[in-house]
Amino acid sequence: MNHEQISNNQREWWVQRWLELLDSYRFKKRLERGRNYAREGNVLSIDFEGAQVLAKVQGSEPDPYQVSLSIAPFTDEDWNYVIDTLSEKAIFSAQLLAGQMPETIEQVFISNGLNLFPFTLSDVHSRCSCPDKANPCKHIAAVYYQLGDRFSEDPFVMFQLRGRSKENILDALRQRRKKDPLNQPTQPVEKEETTSKTTTNKTKKKSSKEAEKTAINLDEFWKYEEPLDSSLTVIVPPKDQKTLLDVLGRIPLAYAEAEAVEQYLEQVYQVASQQAMITALGRDE
Structure with missing residues (x-):
């Protein structure tokens, strides 16, 4: 096993999934030229415009070529289902907030009839301003490999390609958690004074009984x-x-x-x- 294989095996699992997608492409030489371009620093920039990737890749011409990549984004309804499912387990929120992609997160998308990662490179839509008619050209391929490094730095990049930014997802998760009464601290409720002593006494008795029901004896809990x-x-x-x-x-x-x-x-x-x-x-x- 060479150094590069060892390095790939040590990569995060979601980066491995992306590299496996590239390895499944049958025209290996074309991708290999793109890999060399990425290694040599020819990818000058990678930016997001919504769910679309816009990159500049230096080729043989003085001006860099313009490359764009995109994957079919999920609909708002799809994302609402996904966020609802993610919010049901605190471990997902904790790992995502820590910058980690949960290993079982693909099952969340599958359970909602979706696939987080594309099946083949044909599911990735790409364009380049270079004169090469083949797709992917070496400039597009270079961006593919450079994206692998971006995934390693930030797993939310894959979510961005599917139409939701890191801020969108984390904010939505926080909102779902706030709506869950199990996650809300008990707040004292101030009662308005009434002129009726009878009503006040009944309210106090009722509150006392409810407090007894909800009180938890930690020694007897289990x-x-x-x-x-x-x-x-x-x-x-x-x-x-x-x-x-x-x-x-x-x-x-x-x-x-x-x-x-x-x-x-x-x-x-x-x-x-x-x-x-x-x-x-x-x-x-």
Whole structure:
């Protein structure tokens, strides 16, 4: 395995997906020329105009060529469904806010009938002002590879190509979280004074009863005193065989350290799961 392959294998998974898309293109030589252009710094600039990428690539002529790229953006309705689904799990919001692309985020789009990444390069619409009639020309190909570096720096670039900027997505997620009553702190409600003492007393009694219902005793929170019907209790492992480590994604440490920590935690989870099963079934070790 050469240095470049090792470097590619260490890239973030969403960058790998983009590079795999490029590798699937059958005219390898054309893309290879574009890769060399990108390495040599011929891509002078990459900017976004809405969901469209506008780039300047220096070619053989004095003036740089104008390149544009775009992928079919999702509709407002599509994005509303996606944001609703993302907001249902706090881990998605936390990882996106930390600049990480959750490993299971593609399932969010798939569950809403969408695909975040294009299937083939033919799904990427591109144009270049150079005289080369073939598409992609080496200038377009150079922008493809340069975008891979942009994805590494900011995973929201792929969302931008689909029609939503980083600010749009994070603001929408914050709004959804604010609307969720489970995420709202309890605020004291000031009651207007009334002239009727009877009404005031009834209100106080009602508020007191509601407070008793909603009060949480942390010491008793996880206890359940009622007997369980054993015929209704079924204990099975998760169907997808995923642990909490799989759900949370890669640990933000150096590769070797992350691997060691993950291996240790896997053993801990296995032992904890076995002990939980033994306890649940009422058996001794």
